[in-house]
Amino acid sequence: MIPVMRPWLGAEEAAAAAEAVASGWVAQGPRVAKFEETFASAIGAGHAVAVSSCTAALHLALVVAGIGPGDEVVVPSLSFIATANAARYVGAEPVFADVDETTQNLTPATVEPCLTPRTRAVILVDQAGVPADLDAMRALCGPRGITVVEDAACAVGSVYRGQPVGARADLAAFSFHPRKLLTTGEGGMVVTPDPDVAARLRRLREHGMDMSAAARHASRQPVIEHYVELGFNFRMTDIQAAVGLVQLGKLGQLIARRRVLAQRYQLLLAGIPGFRTITDPECGTTNYQSFWVLLPDDFPVSRNELLQRLADAGISARRGIMASHIEPAYADVAHRPLPVTERLSAQTLILPLFHDLTEQEQDLVVSVMAAAAKTPDPAGACARS
Ligand SMILES: Cc1ncc(COP(=O)(O)O)c(C=O)c1O
Numbered sequence: 001m002i003p004v005m006r007p008w009l010g011a012e013e014a015a016a017a018a019e020a021v022a023s024g025w026v027a028q029g030p031r032v033a034k035f036e037e038t039f040a041s042a043i044g045a046g047h048a049v050a051v052s053s054c055t056a057a058l059h060l061a062l063v064v065a066g067i068g069p070g071d072e073v074v075v076p077s078l079s080f081i082a083t084a085n086a087a088r089y090v091g092a093e094p095v096f097a098d099v100d101e102t103t104q105n106l107t108p109a110t111v112e113p114c115l116t117p118r119t120r121a122v123i124l125v126d127q128a129g130v131p132a133d134l135d136a137m138r139a140l141c142g143p144r145g146i147t148v149v150e151d152a153a154c155a156v157g158s159v160y161r162g163q164p165v166g167a168r169a170d171l172a173a174f175s176f177h178p179r180k181l182l183t184t185g186e187g188g189m190v191v192t193p194d195p196d197v198a199a200r201l202r203r204l205r206e207h208g209m210d211m212s213a214a215a216r217h218a219s220r221q222p223v224i225e226h227y228v229e230l231g232f233n234f235r236m237t238d239i240q241a242a243v244g245l246v247q248l249g250k251l252g253q254l255i256a257r258r259r260v261l262a263q264r265y266q267l268l269l270a271g272i273p274g275f276r277t278i279t280d281p282e283c284g285t286t287n288y289q290s291f292w293v294l295l296p297d298d299f300p301v302s303r304n305e306l307l308q309r310l311a312d313a314g315i316s317a318r319r320g321i322m323a324s325h326i327e328p329a330y331a332d333v334a335h336r337p338l339p340v341t342e343r344l345s346a347q348t349l350i351l352p353l354f355h356d357l358t359e360q361e362q363d364l365v366v367s368v369m370a371a372a373a374k375t376p377d378p379a380g381a382c383a384r385s
Contacts, residue, residue: 001314001315001316002314002315002316002352002357002361002364002365003316003352003354004179004316004317004318004350004351004352004353004354005178005179005352005353005354006354006355006356007178007183007354008247008250008254008354008355008356009183009243009247012246013242013243013246013247016242016243016245016246017239017242017243019242020237020238020239020241020242021239023238025238026237026238026239027213027235027237027238028050028206028212028213028214028235028236028237028238028241029213029214029238030214030238031238031239031241031242031245032050032235032236032237032238032240032241033214034241034245035050035236035241035242035244035245035248036048036049036050036189038245038248039189039191039244039248040191042164042248042251043156043157043164043165043166043167043191044163044164044166044167045166045167045169045172045191045192045193046191046192046193046194046195046198047191047192047193047194047195047197047198048189048190048191048198049189049190049191049192049198049201049202049205050187050188050189050235050236050241050244051187051188051189051190051205051234051235051236052186052187052188052205052233052234052235052236053175053177053186053187053188053234054082054151054153054173054174054175054176054177054188055082055085055086055188056188056205056232056234057173057174057175057188057189057190058082058083058086058123058149058151058173059086059089059090059232059234060190060201060204060205060232060234061086061149061171061172061173061190062086062087062089062090062092062121062149063090063204064171064192064197064200064201064204065120065121065147065149065171066120067087067090067092067120067121067147068090068091068092069090069091069092070091070092070118071090071092071093071118071119071120071121072092072093072094072095072116072118072119072120073086073087073092073093073094073095073119073120073121073122073123074094074095074096074097074106074111074114074115074119074121074122074123075087075094075095075096075097075122075123075125075324076096076097076098076099076105076106076123076125076127076341077096077097077098077323077324077325077326077335077338077341078098078099078104078127078321078322078323078324078338078340078341078344078345079125079127079151079321079322079324080153080321080322081322081324081327081329082153083123083125083151083324084096084324084330085329086123087121087123092120092121093118093333094324094330094333095114095116095119095333095335096114096324096325096330096333096335096336096338096341097110097111097113097114097336097338098110098336098337098338098339098340098341099127099340099341099344100340101340101343101344102279102281103127103130103132103281104127104128104130104278104292104321104344105124105125105126105127105130105132105133105281106122106124106125106132106137107132107133107136107137108136108137108139108140110340111137111140111141112140113336114336115144115146119144119146120145120146120147121146121147121148121149122137122141122146122147122148122149123149123150123151124137124148124149124150124151125150125151125153125154126150126151126152126153126154126155126158126165127154127321128154128278128286128288128289128290128291128292128321128350129154129155129158129181129286129287129288129289129290130155130158130278130280130281130286131155131158131159131160131165131281131283131284131285131286132150133281133283134148134150134160134168134169135161135168135283147170147171148169148170149169149170149171149172149173150165150166150169150171150172150173151172151173152165152166152169152172152173152174153173153174153175153177153180153188154175154180154287154289154290155174155286155287155289156174156180156181156182156251156287157181157182157251157252157254157255157287158284158285158286158287158289159284159285160283160284161283161284162284165284166191169191169192170192170193170194171190171191171192171197172190172191172192173188173189173190174188174189174190174191175187175188176188176189176240176244176247180289181251181254181255181258181287181289182244182247182248182250182251182254183243183244183247184236184240184241184243184244184247185240185243186240187236187240187244188236203228203229203231204229204231204232204234205231205232205233205234205235206231206233206234206235207227207231207232207233208227208228208229208230208231209225209226209227209228209231210225210226210227210228211223211225253355254287254355255287255288257355258287258288258353258355259285259287259288261288261291261353261357261362262278262288262291262353264359264362265277265291265351265353265362265365265366266279268362268363268366269293269366269369271370272369272370272373273296273373274295274296274298274299275293275294275295275296275369276293276294276296277291277292277293277294278290278291278292278293288353290321290350290353291350291351291353292320292321292348292349292350292351293348293349293350293351293369294320294344294347294348295347295348295349297347299347299372299373300372300373300374300375300376301372301373301375303319303320303346303347303348303349304319305372306349306368306369306372307319307349309368309371309372310349310365310368310369313364313368314364315352315364315365315368316352317349317350317351317352317365318349318350319345319348319349319350320344320345320347320348320349320350321344321345321348322345323338323341323342323344323345325338325341326342326345351365352365
């Protein structure tokens with residue numbers, strides 16, 4: 001089976017993890033600190049704070065932004081459900097906004113109708129790795145006192161207006177889940193230019209303790225720590241950070257290879273009428289975290305049938321980005337019409353794209369898509385699932 005994603009992990013990562021184990025320090029320690037430092041400098045951010053997942057990173061970002069009960073947080077429904085969940089974790093209400101059809105991202109035009117006097121934050125997702133227009137969103141939100149938190153789960157190494165995503169953000173959250181380009185197994189990172197915010201994030205991820213376990217361990221005097229606010233256990237382990245450091249060193253190669261493969265998909269799929277694929281936005285370049293294809297309305301095969309045909313040919317593709325507002329967990333949330341979200345969610349699919357994907361495997365994927373385009377549809381044209 002051709003997987004939708006296969007992490008590019010090898011002997012170097014295995015050796016780094018083994019070294020961490022042999023060192024005896026396996027919880028958050030020196031390797032996490034080094035990973036944070038290296039990550040911050042790689043993306044040009046002031047400070048990076050490693051956590052256990054991007055979900056935890058988003059949660060903490062909203063805590064430090066002061067979001068809580070009674071507040072509204074505008075989020076795209078078209079996102080992995082963790083984006084909306086983060087608002088609920090802090091007791092706020094997610095408000096679903098629609099997205100732009102080309103980038104699949106929020107824009108000021110889709111967010112503005114959702115703003116109310118209770119809006120305190122917008123979670124701006126760089127969907128599938130496509131950088132969202134942060135400056136435009138800040139221009140809308142800044143004068144209203146609304147914080148923009150960037151959900152850069154998918155966007156490590158994507159470029160926004162000449163800088164890596166995260167470099168210009170007040171708060172940005174990254175994911176290192178194995179479906180992502182750079183993986184630590186599970187893991188996440190929050191970046192911020194503000195040293196005080198970074199210090200609070202470090203405290204919050206470690207139970208609200210006023211000094212880190214590493215600092216306590218290094219002290220030559222007995223130390224009594226204090227717990228100054230409600231915190232969490234959102235720590236990353238040194239084993240994960242060791243793997244992350246190796247992966248970070250490969251990021252340039254990972255992105256370069258993905259961009260070559262993505263351009264090849266674009267070229268091959270251009271021969272099938274009506275397909276639209278992920279592409280670079282005007283404001284930057286994507287890392288092609290996920291290669292999505294939008295089927296035309298009159299495509300002769302439904303999206304789900306196409307997924308089945310791909311599976312029958314030994315290809316593991318996926319539905320496109322989910323629409324959170326249609327999930328039972330959010331059935332109680334009233335929302336404005338979300339026509340673009342619903343169309344994208346129903347008519348897109350994600351094709352295999354990973355570092356070791358071969359041209360022959362890509363050709364097989366494209367041939368199944370091309371054959372489906374030629375299928376007569378007895379029930380009438382319908383691309384909807
Ligand atoms: C946009 C977005 N936000 C948040 C997450 C959650 O990331 P994690 O699995 O690291 O918690 C994901 C994961 O797929 C995502 O795609």
